[in-house]
Amino acid sequence: MHADTSEAGDAPVKLACRGLWKVFGEHADRVLERSGGAPDAAILARHGLTAAVRDASLDVHTGEVFVIMGLSGSGKSTLVRCLSRLVEPSLGTLTLEDRDLLAAPERELTEIRRHQMGMVFQHFALLPHRDVLGNVAFPLEIQGIGRDEREGRAREMIELVGLDGYEARRPAALSGGQQQRVGIARSLAVDPELWFLDEPFSALDPLIRREMQDELLRLQRVLHKTVIFITHDFDEAIRLADRVAIMKAGEIVQVDTPERLVLSPADDYVAEFTRHVPAAKVVSVSSVMRHEDTAPAGAAEIGAEERIEAVAPRVLAAGTSLRVRDPGSGRVVGTIGRDEVIAVLAGTGGGHE
Amino acid sequence: MNEAVAERTGAGGGLSRTAVTVAAVVLALFVADRLAGWLPWVGVYPGSWELPVSDWVSGVMEWLLQDAAIGGIGFRSVVRSLATLLSVPLEAGTLVLAKGFELPFGGGMTLPALSWLGVAAALVLFGARVGGRRLATLLFFTVAYLAFFGQWQSAMTTIASILVAVPVGLVLGLLLGLAAYRHPAFERVLRPVLDLMQTVPIFAYLVPVLVLFGFGPVAAVVATVIYAMPPMARVTIVALRGVSEEILEFARMSGCTRRQLTWRVLVPAARQGLMVGVNQVIMLSLNMVIIASMIGAGGLGYDVLRALRRLQIGDGLEAGVAITLIAIATERLGRALTDGTRSRARLPRRHFGLLLAAVVALPTIAGVFWSPLAGVPDALTVSTAEYWGRLVAWVNTELYGPLNGAKSVLLVYVLIPFKRALVALPWTGVVAALAVLSHRLGGWRLAAGVTALALFIAVTGNWEKAMITVYLCGISVAIAALIGIPLGIWSAASDRVHRVTTTVVDTLQTLPSFVYLIPVVMLFQVGDFSAMVAIVLYALAPAVRYTDHGIRGVPAETIEAARMCGCTRGQIRWRVQLPLALPEIMLGLNQTIMMALSMLVITALVGTRDLGQEVYIALTRADIGAGLVAGLCVAFIAMIADRLIGAWVARRRAALGLA
């Protein structure tokens, strides 16, 4: 994981797309061809077409948790399915590391999916006719891996998600949370580099959802996957994301850290999403601290990446200012005191702005 | 324009719309009836106008058999090799289960058939494993009945042919369903073919099968497969469509090849739905047992048929009960297998398999030395045929008066007048009335289709027979509805009644249609009345089931709302439940009509004079053309009823916002 959540720029780009379109409807390809690659809304409407994804460009960096957010029907699922080519994009380019994914023939794509991609689905998509072990081992089985090896690996994954003891259960005999754990274990069985999760926790009730989010964070700390995570729940995005892309009617309107989305939304749509989010939840210490070390000697220390919400009790309880240290470089980078924290909590502190 | 007015004025408008339709239908009939006085052809279709369609069909068949060839391979030899292919497992099954092998070294050395005791014990053990004590008990009584009532040999012959027909039907249905799922264009072709296969009466395609494959078990298996396969294809399409998009996406994301996706994900994930099809194929195959024996199936079916022809009620009843027991036991076995309660079993699967093998093998080997183990010893078998014979005699002497009285009253005052009236209707009037009705219900396309179907019946010279069919079917359906719908209402109102009716209806539906004829003939001799009783009994089930289901399907909230408005129970029933359930009840009625028509053809055996008899006669004369054309006429009557009711239900549902 990144020490500095505000910039994802250092790591190499894993998956990139440029000018990606997906248009549904009859003769969509012909209409697109005629309009020369940049169809406008009027043309699409005239032919009764739906542009589920419009001109999407993204860079997803190795090891980051990249969240795609938007209202229902805004095209999130379609976008991820384009990125994995489950849905064939209508226009644009798509590269995985240096490979042109759209040019890859079916055979190569199958290989990439078998070894480099994993996906978790909203409604779990477990195979009803197999037990937990059989489900988790399935992706390995179709690669032709021998029974002992694949079951050994599957057992490891089941243990990783905390389901040991449930190997012989059928999916129907599991709770929703447990089913999704199976889904997660299964998607991890091939040790993918790219991990797609399409609203994996939306079908779960709020308590379980929180628990599963913690689980995901724990796994990610161990596994360092490149994660593309879809949600329509901004709280979920804040908890998990390094960066968030916000979609509206097929278009990506802003890609930023949760903090910057709250503090400087690109438009009213984004602002509407983030309005009910307390600033303390997203604002990090580093963005409100004073950039000089003025804390008294012996003052307690906190991390620069921590959120105000998490450190507020400590800062308010301490009589003095606290020293801020960047855990990445190990250097002291600033000082934070009561005033800054209270300003954020009261909603009047705007960080940089 | 009338429509717009009617729609706008709501409920009252709906009534007037109906009134307009009824008036138009009556007018059409009346005008035609008047005209017939001047122009005879308006009343009765002139014989000289008939097209020799059946001769054409026979001609095509002749050509197929004699000259047709695809790529140099004659049609005939294709059929021959298919027959050989089927005959191998069929004979093997019969030998293993029923007859035993004659070893080819001469000297009369034989390898015995499987011991009855071994097979029986293995079946009971298997039942206990998959379905617990209840199923084991059922299987115990079934095998005991088969063994001790002297039905074992015939039963094994029947089971051998079922064991070939069912897998062939399943695989064929599955493959067709898969193809239709993959290629919508293929589905558009397949659907009407399946429709036709399910509505053309069985007897009608027995004839071509007989001509192509010759009299014998192979022809019987082919006919069984044709009869039993369509539901599997249909169920497959539905079941595969039901597999969630996500699961398919998951399969693709795991890097499944096309084949892996089909056989490791799609088909297994749909298995719950597919099992419905499996169950149907088994039931229909068993239903076909008696009919298939007309073209050489042998076994239990032949026993029933022979007994029925000789009016030996007792023997027929015993063999019929054997078929029924096999059907019920198989159905329960299938259900237990799909419920998947197997995980409770203590013994691992492989060990259990070995145990079963041993249970079958040991008595079989021992049977070589001690014959009572090989075949059921005569001393152990009993027969009740004699008592049944006496019962029939007693019924005929003691109950003749009241039974015959009731029969005569119904015949004289209801059946015969209705029949006369229908036959006397001018054919042009009926066609016009149908056209009007279908236009009102479903627009021009429906009207064109229905008129074409009705004209086919007239043009092929089957009009009068068709009217007799409509009369018998109509009376039977009316009676079935009069009994079935109130039963359904009652069963929807009380859970206890519901449990009883479900069990009874389930059992009624597992009985092969032929079995209904036996007690009916026993009580009422042959004739229209017996046919009607058998049809009513056979076609009753859907009327009960759909009514019950429809009323139970009315949302609880709606009932609560009605109760809060202060409706009495009777008001709730008549003003809320029944109107809302009506579309579903009509679908049940539709199903009743379909079943009545399929039974109608079978009742030809007890001497009716309708299209069914026509088909049956064609069968005995191996006249392909006449059989197929008469069969198509029956199918077309079924289709007209189905399309009209379907259109009405769609309209009604849309009006109720049930979509």
Ligand SMILES: Nc1ncnc2c1ncn2[C@@H]1O[C@H](COP(=O)(O)OP(=O)(O)OP(=O)(O)O)[C@@H](O)[C@H]1O
């Ligand atoms: N196969 C398809 N054919 C036609 N239109 C489609 C198809 N799939 C999606 N769409 C349309 O594309 C748009 C985006 O759908 P998509 O499923 O990507 O939205 P989403 O953001 O994932 O929504 P949700 O939060 O409900 O999952 C919608 O308007 C939808 O109706």
Ligand SMILES: [Mg+2]
């Ligand atoms: Mg979605």
